[in-house]
Amino acid sequence: MSTDPSNPEPTAADLHSVIQVRGARVNNLTNVSVDLPKRRLTVFTGVSGSGKSSLVFGTIAAESQRLINETYTAFIQSFMPSMGRPDVDSLHNLSAAIVVDQERMGANSRSTVGTATDAYTMLRIIFSRLGIPHIGTSTAFSFNSAEGMCPECEGIGQVSKIDIDQLVDRELSLKEGAITVPGFAVDSWYWQVMAASGLYDPDTRLAGFTAAEWEDFLYKPATKIKVGSNNLTYEGLVTKVQRVYLSKDRDSMQGHIKAFVDRAVVFTDCSVCGGTRLSAAALSSVIDGVNIAQCSAMQISDLAAFVRSMEDPSVAPLLATLRDTLDSLVEIGLGYLSLDRTSSTLSGGEAQRVKMVRHLGSSLTDVTYVFDEPTIGLHPHDIQRMNDLLLRLRDKGNTVLVVEHKPEVISIADHVVDLGPGAGSGGGQICYSGDVPGLRTSGTLTGRHLEHRARLRETVREPRGKLSITGAGLHNLKDVSVDIPTGVLTVVTGVAGSGKSSLIHGYLTGRDGVVVADQSPIRGSRRSNPATYTGLLGPIRTAFAKENGVKAALFSANSEGACPNCNGLGLVYTDLAMMAGVASVCEQCEGKRFTPEVLTYTLRGKNISEVLGMAVAEARDFFPSGQARAILDRLADVGLGYLRLGQPLNTLSGGERQRVKLAIHMAEKSATYVLDEPTTGLHMADVDQLLALLDRLVDDGNTVIVIEHHQAVMAHADWLIDLGPGAGHDGGKVVFTGTPAELVATGRTLTAEHLRAYVGG
Structure with missing residues (x-):
C-alpha cells in the first residue's frame, strides 16, 4: 500500500478489499481520494463542517443508493426520486449502503x-x-x-375533541367578546355573520343561552340565512373552526393559529x-x-x-x-x-438505535452500514453497549462507516479517517487515514484531543437563589422534589431514560424567563435559512437597498426579488403523488433564487446571492460593524462559523439547530437557559469553546441548565443533579445533588463511576 495516507494506491491483491474513492468534490471536499477497508469498522472524525458527512453520506452512500436505483426497470425508476451522480471522479467496490441516521421516524401515528x-x-x-x-x-x-x-x-x-372553553368565555356576551378564537374578534366578518344571524341575542351572556341556542351557536351545519338584503352562509362556531382550522395541516399554520389549535383540541384515550x-x-x-x-x-x-x-x-x-x-x-x-x-415521539438518538436493532436481526451480509453519531443521547455507561452492537454488525461481515466525535467510539475503530483541518472552505481534506495508534501520534486536531480531559472546576460559583421543583411525577419521575440553583451552571445527567427531560422540560419549560434551546426541528418551510431565522437578512437587505437606491423588498427571495420560475426557492419541486417528490435546480436562476435584475445590484462587489452563499466567518469580515455583525458574532460564538447564511434550515443537524436557537436567545438579558445536549455534533476541540460560551452566559448574569452526558461538561459544572439509578421504572429519582468534586469524591452512581474515571484518566 502507498505510504501517502491522503492518496493510497492499493495493490492488485488489495483491490477488492477496499472501497476506493477518487477525486471527491461534494460540497467542500477538495478532490479527496481515500481507500476504506471493507468488512471493517471505519470512524470518520473532524470538526463540524470539515466534510465528514459530505464524504460518507453525500458521496459513498449517495452513489451506492443511486446505483441500486439504476438496477430497477425504467418504469419503476420513473416513480422514484431522481438522484444525480455525486461530484466524484470514481468510486469502486461499493456494496449496498444502508443509512441509519437520526431522522425522526415519521409522524405516522400507526407506527410504534x-x-x-x-x-x-x-x-x-x-x-x-x-x-x-x-x-x-x-x-x-x-x-x-x-x-x-x-x-x-x-x-x-385516541379520539380528539374540542375543548369548548378554549373557544369561548361563557360569562360574556357576543358583543362583549365571548368568542376567543383567532379571526372572531368583535366586528370581524365571521363575528358579524353570527351576531346578525337572529338565532340568539348577541347581548345575552353565553351562559344564559337555551339548549337550542347553544346548539345553534356551536354546532349548526352550514345554513343559508338572510341578513338585511344579503344571503349569507351561517355555521356554528365548532363547525366553522373544524372546517377553517382543523382540516389544515398543522405545520402549514401560522404560529398563533397553531398555538390555538394545540390548546383547543384535546386528545383522550x-x-x-x-x-x-x-x-x-x-x-x-x-x-x-x-x-x-x-x-x-x-x-x-x-x-x-x-x-x-x-x-x-x-x-x-x-x-x-x-x-x-x-x-x-x-x-x-x-x-x-x-x-x-x-x-414519532422518539428522539433522534432513540430512533437511530431502534433502526439499528432492526438491522441487527437482518439476514443480509456484506452490506455497508452508515451511522451518524450513534452515541447521541447516550450516557457513558451506555456507549460501551453501542460499541458492542457496531462490532456485532461488522462481525456479521458488513462494512460499518461511522461519523462520530466520541473518543470511546474512535478507540474501537479498525480504521480512522480524519478530515479537516478546519470547517467549510478551511476543511475538506484528508488529514489522516490509518489506525487509532497512528491517529494519536499524527499531530492532527483530533489526534491531539483524543486524550484531552477537562479538569474539575477549581472554585464553583455561588448561587443567587433557586428554582424549586416539588412533587414531580411526570412519566417515570417518582415524586421528585429538587432545587436548581440560579446564577450558576447546573448540569442534569443520568442514563438515557432516567427522567432528565421529564424533570426539566416537564417542570421548567414555560416558566417566566425560561428560554429553551433544543434540537427540535425549527418550524419553518424549506425557504427558511440562518439569515431569515436570526433576523440577519433585515440589515443585509437594508444595506443593499441603501447602496443601490432601490426597495429593500427586492432582496428577499420571499418577496419582490424572487425568481418567478421557482418562486425564490432556487429549486423546482415536482410532486410525484404517493412517491417522494423530486427537486431539481431551477434552470432560470440556476439556483440563485433571485431575478437577473436583482443580481445586478451589488454591495462592495457582491450581489445578494453571493452574500447569502458566504459562510458566517466570511460574512463577519464583510460586515465589520452594526446589527449584522452583532448577529454574525453570536453565530460564530456558538461554533457555527462554517454555516452558510442561505443554507436551508431543513438541512441542519439537531446540534446545529440548537446552536442557531441559542445564538438568537443570546441577545436577551438575564434569562434562564435550558440546553439539551449542546455537545451534539461538536468535535472535542469545539467542546472547550462551548464551555467558554456557557461560562460567559453565566458571568453575564444568566442561569444555565444543561441536560448533558459529556463528562467535560459535567466536570465544568458548578452544580450537578444526577437522576437514576437506572432507566424507565428503574429511574425517576434524584440520586445525587452537589458539586462535581463531591460526586467524584463520594458518589456511588453510574455517573460518579464514569466521571471519576474521566478526571482520573
Whole structure:
C-alpha cells in the first residue's frame, strides 16, 4: 500500500478489499481520494463542517443508493426520486449502503417501536398460536387491519375533541367578546355573520343561552340565512373552526393559529379500547393471563423477561428471534421504552438505535452500514453497549462507516479517517487515514484531543437563589422534589431514560424567563435559512437597498426579488403523488433564487446571492460593524462559523439547530437557559469553546441548565443533579445533588463511576 495516507494506491491483491474513492468534490471536499477497508469498522472524525458527512453520506452512500436505483426497470425508476451522480471522479467496490441516521421516524401515528422493529409482528404470531381463546390469525391482533383494530378509534387509540372553553368565555356576551378564537374578534366578518344571524341575542351572556341556542351557536351545519338584503352562509362556531382550522395541516399554520389549535383540541384515550387500539376479541385472548396490549405496554426489559418464560415447541424459533430483538433493545439502552410507544415521539438518538436493532436481526451480509453519531443521547455507561452492537454488525461481515466525535467510539475503530483541518472552505481534506495508534501520534486536531480531559472546576460559583421543583411525577419521575440553583451552571445527567427531560422540560419549560434551546426541528418551510431565522437578512437587505437606491423588498427571495420560475426557492419541486417528490435546480436562476435584475445590484462587489452563499466567518469580515455583525458574532460564538447564511434550515443537524436557537436567545438579558445536549455534533476541540460560551452566559448574569452526558461538561459544572439509578421504572429519582468534586469524591452512581474515571484518566 502507498505510504501517502491522503492518496493510497492499493495493490492488485488489495483491490477488492477496499472501497476506493477518487477525486471527491461534494460540497467542500477538495478532490479527496481515500481507500476504506471493507468488512471493517471505519470512524470518520473532524470538526463540524470539515466534510465528514459530505464524504460518507453525500458521496459513498449517495452513489451506492443511486446505483441500486439504476438496477430497477425504467418504469419503476420513473416513480422514484431522481438522484444525480455525486461530484466524484470514481468510486469502486461499493456494496449496498444502508443509512441509519437520526431522522425522526415519521409522524405516522400507526407506527410504534413494536411495528418498527418487527417485535410486535412476532408477538402477534405468537398470540395467534398460543393465545386462549384462539381468535384467528395474526391479523386479528393487528391495530392496522380491519380485523384487529378497535372500530371506535380505528386503531389510533385516541379520539380528539374540542375543548369548548378554549373557544369561548361563557360569562360574556357576543358583543362583549365571548368568542376567543383567532379571526372572531368583535366586528370581524365571521363575528358579524353570527351576531346578525337572529338565532340568539348577541347581548345575552353565553351562559344564559337555551339548549337550542347553544346548539345553534356551536354546532349548526352550514345554513343559508338572510341578513338585511344579503344571503349569507351561517355555521356554528365548532363547525366553522373544524372546517377553517382543523382540516389544515398543522405545520402549514401560522404560529398563533397553531398555538390555538394545540390548546383547543384535546386528545383522550378511546373509551372503547382504553387506548390499546385493539378490538375486544384481540384483548380477550391471553397467554398466562396477559393480553397482547398489556405485553406492548410493558417496559421492554420486563417484556423480555415475560417472553423468556414462554415455552412451546410450535413457536420455538419465533420466540428465540423475539427474545434476541428484545434483548438487543435492552442492550442498546432502550429497555425503558415499550413496544406501544409511537415512533414519532422518539428522539433522534432513540430512533437511530431502534433502526439499528432492526438491522441487527437482518439476514443480509456484506452490506455497508452508515451511522451518524450513534452515541447521541447516550450516557457513558451506555456507549460501551453501542460499541458492542457496531462490532456485532461488522462481525456479521458488513462494512460499518461511522461519523462520530466520541473518543470511546474512535478507540474501537479498525480504521480512522480524519478530515479537516478546519470547517467549510478551511476543511475538506484528508488529514489522516490509518489506525487509532497512528491517529494519536499524527499531530492532527483530533489526534491531539483524543486524550484531552477537562479538569474539575477549581472554585464553583455561588448561587443567587433557586428554582424549586416539588412533587414531580411526570412519566417515570417518582415524586421528585429538587432545587436548581440560579446564577450558576447546573448540569442534569443520568442514563438515557432516567427522567432528565421529564424533570426539566416537564417542570421548567414555560416558566417566566425560561428560554429553551433544543434540537427540535425549527418550524419553518424549506425557504427558511440562518439569515431569515436570526433576523440577519433585515440589515443585509437594508444595506443593499441603501447602496443601490432601490426597495429593500427586492432582496428577499420571499418577496419582490424572487425568481418567478421557482418562486425564490432556487429549486423546482415536482410532486410525484404517493412517491417522494423530486427537486431539481431551477434552470432560470440556476439556483440563485433571485431575478437577473436583482443580481445586478451589488454591495462592495457582491450581489445578494453571493452574500447569502458566504459562510458566517466570511460574512463577519464583510460586515465589520452594526446589527449584522452583532448577529454574525453570536453565530460564530456558538461554533457555527462554517454555516452558510442561505443554507436551508431543513438541512441542519439537531446540534446545529440548537446552536442557531441559542445564538438568537443570546441577545436577551438575564434569562434562564435550558440546553439539551449542546455537545451534539461538536468535535472535542469545539467542546472547550462551548464551555467558554456557557461560562460567559453565566458571568453575564444568566442561569444555565444543561441536560448533558459529556463528562467535560459535567466536570465544568458548578452544580450537578444526577437522576437514576437506572432507566424507565428503574429511574425517576434524584440520586445525587452537589458539586462535581463531591460526586467524584463520594458518589456511588453510574455517573460518579464514569466521571471519576474521566478526571482520573
